[in-house]
Amino acid sequence: MYIDFEETSKILKNAKDAVIITHQSPDGDCVGAGFGLKDILSELGIRSRVVCSDPFPKRYDFITSIGAGEEFEPQTIISVDVADTQLMGKYEKIYGDRVDLCIDHHVSNKNYAKKTLLNADAAAACEVIYDLAKYMGVNITRHCAMSLYTGMATDTGCFKYECTTARTHEIAAEMKRTYDINFAKINRCMFDVKSKGKMRLEARAVDLFEERLDGKLVILAVTQKMMKELGVEIEELEGLAPLTIQLETAEVGILIREKADGELKCSFRSADKVDVSEIAQTMGGGGHVKAAGCKMRGDIEYVKDCLTEAVRKALV
Amino acid sequence: MYIDFEETSKILKNAKDAVIITHQSPDGDCVGAGFGLKDILSELGIRSRVVCSDPFPKRYDFITSIGAGEEFEPQTIISVDVADTQLMGKYEKIYGDRVDLCIDHHVSNKNYAKKTLLNADAAAACEVIYDLAKYMGVNITRHCAMSLYTGMATDTGCFKYECTTARTHEIAAEMKRTYDINFAKINRCMFDVKSKGKMRLEARAVDLFEERLDGKLVILAVTQKMMKELGVEIEELEGLAPLTIQLETAEVGILIREKADGELKCSFRSADKVDVSEIAQTMGGGGHVKAAGCKMRGDIEYVKDCLTEAVRKALV
Numbered sequence A, B: 001m002y003i004d005f006e007e008t009s010k011i012l013k014n015a016k017d018a019v020i021i022t023h024q025s026p027d028g029d030c031v032g033a034g035f036g037l038k039d040i041l042s043e044l045g046i047r048s049r050v051v052c053s054d055p056f057p058k059r060y061d062f063i064t065s066i067g068a069g070e071e072f073e074p075q076t077i078i079s080v081d082v083a084d085t086q087l088m089g090k091y092e093k094i095y096g097d098r099v100d101l102c103i104d105h106h107v108s109n110k111n112y113a114k115k116t117l118l119n120a121d122a123a124a125a126c127e128v129i130y131d132l133a134k135y136m137g138v139n140i141t142r143h144c145a146m147s148l149y150t151g152m153a154t155d156t157g158c159f160k161y162e163c164t165t166a167r168t169h170e171i172a173a174e175m176k177r178t179y180d181i182n183f184a185k186i187n188r189c190m191f192d193v194k195s196k197g198k199m200r201l202e203a204r205a206v207d208l209f210e211e212r213l214d215g216k217l218v219i220l221a222v223t224q225k226m227m228k229e230l231g232v233e234i235e236e237l238e239g240l241a242p243l244t245i246q247l248e249t250a251e252v253g254i255l256i257r258e259k260a261d262g263e264l265k266c267s268f269r270s271a272d273k274v275d276v277s278e279i280a281q282t283m284g285g286g287g288h289v290k291a292a293g294c295k296m297r298g299d300i301e302y303v304k305d306c307l308t309e310a311v312r313k314a315l316v
Helices: A005-013 A028-043 A058-064 A091-095 A125-136 A142-155 A166-178 A183-192 A196-208 A224-230 A234-245 A276-282 A300-315 B005-013 B028-043 B058-064 B091-095 B125-136 B142-155 B166-178 B183-192 B196-208 B224-230 B234-245 B276-282 B300-315
Strands: A018-021 A048-051 A076-080 A101-104 A115-118 A210-212 A217-222 A252-258 A264-270 A291-296 B018-021 B048-051 B076-080 B101-104 B115-118 B210-212 B217-222 B252-258 B264-270 B291-296
Touching (some): A005 A115, A018 A028, A028 A048, A028 A125, A028 A142, A058 A142, A125 A166, A142 A183, A166 B166, A196 A217, A196 B196, B005 B115, B018 B028, B018 B091, B028 B058, B028 B125, B142 B183, B196 B234, B210 B300, B217 B300, B234 B264
Parallel strands (some): A217 A252, B018 B048
Antiparallel strands (some): A210 A217, B210 B217, B252 B264
């Protein structure tokens, strides 16, 4: 059931010993939303714990360093930025069928929770949480603002992508006026800082580009074998997806990462016109209009051909 | 003499057959400011012509396609985003000593014009011009908004750098609410789209990095010989400067480009703490706290050592 700010605020105020579930392969938005909401619950005097099926990447240390929260038997189950219980990883079995409240911005949200606050127009779950906190009149601490800014910045490619709304910019403006936060340092850490290994990896990506459909589709497939040769972990490949649409001709880009168990993680990016969430949904995945994903199995060349066909249809 | 919005608005309203001078090696801010101001003068019924010592790069076609303006004997000389008459290139001799109005945001502005509207806190000259137009109550056309947005986006690295102010975000929000503009397409064109040659060039940059001062300084020097080998023009190297501070350890990055006449164009970037405009000024250049530049001559290795010494001092 979809609910509004008023009903969400009632649930939060009455929450007790809350667990906040973020999605696997955590990104800036779910980390920011999870810890930002934890700060808000703290302000309400409610203890909470943020959980994630995967470890939080080191670059979010400035957010996660406050600690995920102590162990307790949760009474209120909340998920943030989680469109589907499948994305909870190992927490799906434990909490998947008893989520009290989901706060999300994915148009593909499966409406799995008892109550869902969904704003599919928001650029980030963090944007929804900021507006919720403002509605509730809860104090937004500096740490909370830093966390929420991070989610808004990362989900919009630093205000670059189409999902960026007027409201996203307004919130950033409000934060800049209110808090003494080194936003540029956060941005540098999120978007620019790289190890030499990662720079080399990105440097090689262009040579691995496979252009299809007259260059309108660019596929970058990285197999386990290639990862071993390059000496990189699959997590380090996260940032390669946007590179697939940097080529002038590219309308759609697909990054395919082969997991150790042979599963193929496909990340779609759209340059301008194509709705890649539609393509991902036909493959059992989901996401946003300009950035989506799905998981596939089978021969990688066959998968590439299937995806190419799907993109060809979408380009018509 | 520094003047305010009121006096600037009087000068603009009384302008006649205006020439608008932008700086050489044009970037998004001077192109956006030049053509944005041209639109504003048009609204006031005043004809104008935008001039630049170098051709406008193709990626700004969506701004410049309205035409730079017809030939006439100018009565009012205006410069935008030009901190120093030296930056006018071939127009310095013609107009350098008789600029009626300069609109700028560079803290290093030489105050060369009869009247100067300077807001060194603004992220871009385009931001100053937007606020000026609002103050004057002039209609801001869609083309004008596109032009001014482009300048704000490019000078802030798409709202990423420290120079981004609350006001920058507010203006972006106002524009998003007011105009039907594909901002994401502009951003993609400014920041992401690359030819395969440029991608390859950037890919090679990492191998050309020279780390000094325990990696706190990264120098990327591209000589004429190297450009010939890579098959690239000096203009194509413009975007390499930000790459020099992507390395985790980098506090300062310097891109050195050797021009055909042997002059060395040095572009400085600061990751966080160092004020590179100070370093550039000691070398006869100028710019912003986080992005500055200067021109030098002499043996390239000797120049590198001089710059290293200047950075070493700044890092203390």
